[in-house]
Amino acid sequence: MTIKTSNAGVTVIKKLFSRHETFVFLAIVIFGLIITVVNPDFLTLENVFDLLKSYALMGTFAVGMLFVLISGGIDISFTAIATITGYVIAVLLLQNGEQLNIVSVFAIAGGVGVLLGIINALIIYYFNIPSIITTIATLNIYYGLLTVISKGKWLYGFPAWFGQYTQMYVFKFTAANGTSYGLSVITAFWFVLMLIAWFVLRYTVLGRSIYAMGGNSASAKRAGFNLLRLNLFVYGFMGLMAGFGSVIQALLVQTVAPNSLVGKELDVVAAVVLGGASLTGGTGSVLGTFLGVVLIAIMGNGLTLMRVPAFWYKVVIGTVILISVGASAYRRKVSARRRTIIEVE
Amino acid sequence: MEPFLSLSNVSKHYAGVTALKQVDFEINPGEIHCLVGENGSGKSTLIKIISGTVHPDPGAEIKIAGEVVHGAQAIDAIHKGIQIIYQDLSLFPNLTVAENIALSQVVASRSHVVRWKTLDRIAREAMARIKVHLPLDALVGEISLAEQQLVAICRAFTSDVRLLIMDEPTASLTRKEVDALLSVVQEMQARDIATIFVSHKLDEVLRVADRVTVLRDGHKVGTYPSGELNDEKLTQLMTGKTVTYVPYTPPQSPETQEPVLEVRDLSKRGYFKNVSFQLYPGEIVGLTGLLGSGRTELALALFGVHQPDSGETLFKGRPVRFRSILEAMRNGLGYVPEDRLTQGLVMNQAVGKNITLTILDSLRNSAKLLDPRKVQESIQRWVKDLAIKVPSVESPVQTLSGGNQQRVVLAKWIATNPKVLILDGPTIGIDIAAKFAIHEIIRELAHRGLAILLISDEIPEVLQNTNRLLVMHKGYVAGEFVSSQTSVKDVQELIDHQDQ
Amino acid sequence: MERKYSEFLVLFFILLGVIGLMWLLNGSTFMSLNNFRSMAFQLPELGILSMAMMIAMLTSGINLSIIATANLAGIIMALILTQTIPPEATGPGGIGLVILAILAGLLVAAAIGLLNGFLIAHLEISPILATLGTMILVSGLALAITKGYVVSGFPPAMRAIGNSTILGLPVPILIFAAGAVILSVILQRTSLGARIYMLGSNPLACFYSGVNNPRVLMSTYLISGLYSGVAAIVMISRFNSAKADYGESYLLLTVLVSVLGGVSAAGGFGRVSGLILGLIILQIISNGLNLMGVNTFLTVALWGMVLIAVMVLQFLLNRYKEKRRSI
Known part of the structure; x- marks a missing residue:
């Protein structure tokens, strides 16, 4: 009896350590401990809620990117898409802001984003152009045209109702010094998106088909999956998340600027990859992606709290990415070697 | 008995090329029917027509279960109970066994939500139908090839299958696994499910089939009960030629010479153990055994890919230990790998570039730059020497026929002027006529004084083209034969005996 | 034979067409000597960086870190160049210092290349x-070293590299030409070059043919790094300064130039x-549009469209060829 339970315990641990998420989680704990030792302000509810709010933007983009990476592609045009959708809603808010509400703003931004994402999907599917090249191109097309049309102007001065969501909380605490903090509705929105994404990826035929396509697209075609529809969904969904992200960005900073997002696309790819998704497709999870975003968030925040100059932020992120992908590449190599050994009596 | 499927007068023309001409074909419920023919004989077109992915020319009649079908689509074929297992299995390595088995069924049922319990149930039912057991939660990329094969079969069994078409199902299986597969096929036979086997391995064809249909150049040569056929007859039907083999004899008797390669007690944990043999100039020594017997692993160890743990390798009497392919190459060893398409050739690059890939450093001038004249001369020389038929040496290798592609691989290695050449399955997937030509080249090379180690699954092939034969089993050399005094049966019996 | 020259000819005719079109649209301003000279000063940076991208693409890879590498190498050079050392110790125009700086910069670029190669x-x-990681790391280092400031004020010998001419030809274009000749020789006339193309198409077959794949890849990314370092020389000498985020818009353009010039995105094909x-x-x-007063961002959008158009054209051409072959 005792042997049995300890065996079960061993397999659970083994299973845990075969998962990439475990390592990311451990990295988060270790970094968290170091930062807390240096500056106890890190591990306060106030700081944690603050971080979750300000990284909701990256987190939302990351959810979309996760789908694209699982399908075997990559999309770096989403920042340009988000810039366009941001402009569209900003212009609408400034012109007839009183007739809009938060739902219609999200719907409009999402709808435009889906359209732009679908353009990516059509190019990739019909002309068989690598997704990285396609989206490098569309990134420039979307961003270039937008900047020409918008003349690079910053837009601000949105209606008051639009500003209030920044200070809206699902639940709230009041600190000893009188400031209040809590779970922002923006964070909650990101969490809901992740829940939906998790459900879609794990419990729908659509989600499993995306994994299948990323694992082996030739087989997926033979097995009767509609690859065009899957591509449309994946890149359309990335566009949707880009649109939602642009609204979150507008809510957070109450300004829409043409150059606030473009250039950050690879940071999002890095977060999702840190979370265990591979660029060859077929792997990745919502939990891992969340942990990847959290890891990047606490590193950025931790460096500030430890009074490391902001210039070092990228150095740390770059190093962590290289160590992380290096370690998982090494693990893959070792397990592949183990598998090839055959049995000899 | 009424046939489950019958096709009559099926023809197919593609842009001026005749792929099939007035072929009739039928298969009864519960029958195991083999379809054989060389590459380009029309086998795959016939299968595509049966599965509904290709439409025959007008005038054809297709009946499934007595019903005439018109303009069948792939999905109709599935509804009528026809399933295909492709050679590459078409599985998803990143998904679980249960998902691989059940997912297409769930997609077909047009449901949107995946219930993992349902997936498990569908998978379990399919496994029960053919009496196999597989770990449902394991990722398909992490189970063995044989288990993957079973996953593909189980997937076919998630629907009510009446006819199962297997394209080269045993290509990557060990003997034991082939036996397991065949028992599954027999299980199916008992349930009145018809099976079409497409195979290159003639002995296997004869072992399992009730009837054999032979295609050649798009025509049907005939359908024969397998009892009426033997290996030789089948070859003749497929090629339209009678070929008689003269056993290979080395130009000089080996005993009068020094061995060029000698292996003493070579072992590598998990791969092979206590392997000893000698190879003399001018010899062709066969090396056979099941997949997984350690023969390819032994070859790779000789070639410097892995390092043996213990034992000695002597090359021209001198102890050697090759730490890389390059070192083995420089010492006069060549290795033609098993898989021509991915390991042997760079398919989309030019013939000339492929031939010179192994000898680039010797084509340089005193300034260490490639000398275009030397490069061209060398390419021309080997194209001529091996009679490679190619429109231009700048043509990509993928535009050549299988036989000519294999000549390019051989050319690449002969260009290095090797003393020992290891050929791993040099005729896999090549037409019989081209196969004979490759055998001729191998004999010619040995006659020039090269020592050749010929690795192959096909026992007849190794017996007919070698002077000695080594049989490997589970990492050991289980036996050695003089080829001219040995029959296929002798070798088969040794292997079967070891297997028990 | 056919394939190489037909693609080259197509490009050549496009070039003639483009020149004709720009002449038509801009008249004598386009065809003036001055205009060509200004182009000749702008083109080398992008050209050298494109070669750094191209060689990685030939092995079916990509090097996202080229701009970051060029910037870090440039900053290292700039830091050495702005040291206050008595002029007499460094030769006329500070030549000794310039040589030292360039060597140090190239060393850094080579080290980054080797890091990419190792990964x-x-x-x-x-x-x-891998190159995304090094890009973030290297540009972070550049930022951390300079704290985001511009490093400027070089000795005359350095400024001369970017702004003077020899026999009427700008020095940068001479550096570019030398780089192009060297890369062309490496690719067409050395065994390394031949292996790079083959590895780009099928690394496994190369492995079984005795090619030391890791060494070929190490050399590839080393060369890619070195070319980024050379681009840094041209870049900082022209601006007389170095900064952590110069030339970030070049990354897309290097991919575009490579693809436009016939480098296959899947690796294995493409010539200097x-x-x-x-x-x-x-x-x-770009020059013609600039003369016409077209908004630079519209040009950016146009590059995206050209990139897609070129890829679509390649796709259609390949499909046509395959169809012809199968008949």
Whole structure:
């Protein structure tokens, strides 16, 4: 009896350590401990809620990117898409802001984003152009045209109702010094998106088909999956998340600027990859992606709290990415070697 | 008995090329029917027509279960109970066994939500139908090839299958696994499910089939009960030629010479153990055994890919230990790998570039730059020497026929002027006529004084083209034969005996 | 034979067409000596960086870190160049210092190249990821070293590299030409070059043919790093300064130039001559649009469209060829 339970315990641990998420989680704990030792302000509810709010933007983009990476592609045009959708809603808010509400703003931004994402999907599917090249191109097309049309102007001065969501909380605490903090509705929105994404990826035929396509697209075609529809969904969904992200960005900073997002696309790819998704497709999870975003968030925040100059932020992120992908590449190599050994009596 | 499927007068023309001409074909419920023919004989077109992915020319009649079908689509074929297992299995390595088995069924049922319990149930039912057991939660990329094969079969069994078409199902299986597969096929036979086997391995064809249909150049040569056929007859039907083999004899008797390669007690944990043999100039020594017997692993160890743990390798009497392919190459060893398409050739690059890939450093001038004249001369020389038929040496290798592609691989290695050449399955997937030509080249090379180690699954092939034969089993050399005094049966019996 | 020359000819005719079009649209301002000189000063940076990208693409990889590498190498050079050392100790115009700075910069660029090579060749990390990581790391280092400031004020000998001419030809274009000749020789006339093409198409077959794949990849990314370092020399000498985020918009353009010049995105195909034609076409269009007063961002959008158009054209051409072959 005792042997049995300890065996079960061993397999659970083994299973845990075969998962990439475990390592990311451990990295988060270790970094968290170091930062807390240096500056106890890190591990306060106030700081944690603050971080979750300000990284909701990256987190939302990351959810979309996760789908694209699982399908075997990559999309770096989403920042340009988000810039366009941001402009569209900003212009609408400034012109007839009183007739809009938060739902219609999200719907409009999402709808435009889906359209732009679908353009990516059509190019990739019909002309068989690598997704990285396609989206490098569309990134420039979307961003270039937008900047020409918008003349690079910053837009601000949105209606008051639009500003209030920044200070809206699902639940709230009041600190000893009188400031209040809590779970922002923006964070909650990101969490809901992740829940939906998790459900879609794990419990729908659509989600499993995306994994299948990323694992082996030739087989997926033979097995009767509609690859065009899957591509449309994946890149359309990335566009949707880009649109939602642009609204979150507008809510957070109450300004829409043409150059606030473009250039950050690879940071999002890095977060999702840190979370265990591979660029060859077929792997990745919502939990891992969340942990990847959290890891990047606490590193950025931790460096500030430890009074490391902001210039070092990228150095740390770059190093962590290289160590992380290096370690998982090494693990893959070792397990592949183990598998090839055959049995000899 | 009424046939489950019958096709009559099926023809197919593609842009001026005749792929099939007035072929009739039928298969009864519960029958195991083999379809054989060389590459380009029309086998795959016939299968595509049966599965509904290709439409025959007008005038054809297709009946499934007595019903005439018109303009069948792939999905109709599935509804009528026809399933295909492709050679590459078409599985998803990143998904679980249960998902691989059940997912297409769930997609077909047009449901949107995946219930993992349902997936498990569908998978379990399919496994029960053919009496196999597989770990449902394991990722398909992490189970063995044989288990993957079973996953593909189980997937076919998630629907009510009446006819199962297997394209080269045993290509990557060990003997034991082939036996397991065949028992599954027999299980199916008992349930009145018809099976079409497409195979290159003639002995296997004869072992399992009730009837054999032979295609050649798009025509049907005939359908024969397998009892009426033997290996030789089948070859003749497929090629339209009678070929008689003269056993290979080395130009000089080996005993009068020094061995060029000698292996003493070579072992590598998990791969092979206590392997000893000698190879003399001018010899062709066969090396056979099941997949997984350690023969390819032994070859790779000789070639410097892995390092043996213990034992000695002597090359021209001198102890050697090759730490890389390059070192083995420089010492006069060549290795033609098993898989021509991915390991042997760079398919989309030019013939000339492929031939010179192994000898680039010797084509340089005193300034260490490639000398275009030397490069061209060398390419021309080997194209001529091996009679490679190619429109231009700048043509990509993928535009050549299988036989000519294999000549390019051989050319690449002969260009290095090797003393020992290891050929791993040099005729896999090549037409019989081209196969004979490759055998001729191998004999010619040995006659020039090269020592050749010929690795192959096909026992007849190794017996007919070698002077000695080594049989490997589970990492050991289980036996050695003089080829001219040995029959296929002798070798088969040794292997079967070891297997028990 | 056919394939190489037909693609080159197509590019050549496009080039003639583009020149004709720009002449028509801009008249004598386009065809003036001055205009060509200004193009000749702008083109080399992008050209050298494109070669750094091209060689990685030939092995079916990509190098996202080229701009970051160029910037860090440039900053290292700039830091040495702005040291206050008595002028008499450094030769006329500070030549001694300039040589030292350039060597140090190239060393840094080579080290980054080797790091990329190590990650890709030995750890088998996909090139996009590996070079993405080094890009973030290296640009972070550049930022951390300079704290975001511009490092400027070089000795005359350094400024001369970017702004003077020899026999009427700007020095940068001479450096570019030398780089192009060297890369062309490496690719067409050395065993390394032949192996790079073959490895780009099928690394496994190369392995079984005795090619030391890790070494080929290490050399590839080393060369890619070195070319980024050379681009840094041209870049900082022209601006008389170095900064952590110069030339960030070049990354897309280097991919565009390579693809336009016939480098296959899947690896294994592409020549320096094609790349140069692609580069000139791009430079002429951009110059012509600039003369016409077209918004630079519209040009950016146009590059995206050209990139897609070229890829679509390649796709259609391949499909046509395959169809012909199968008949």
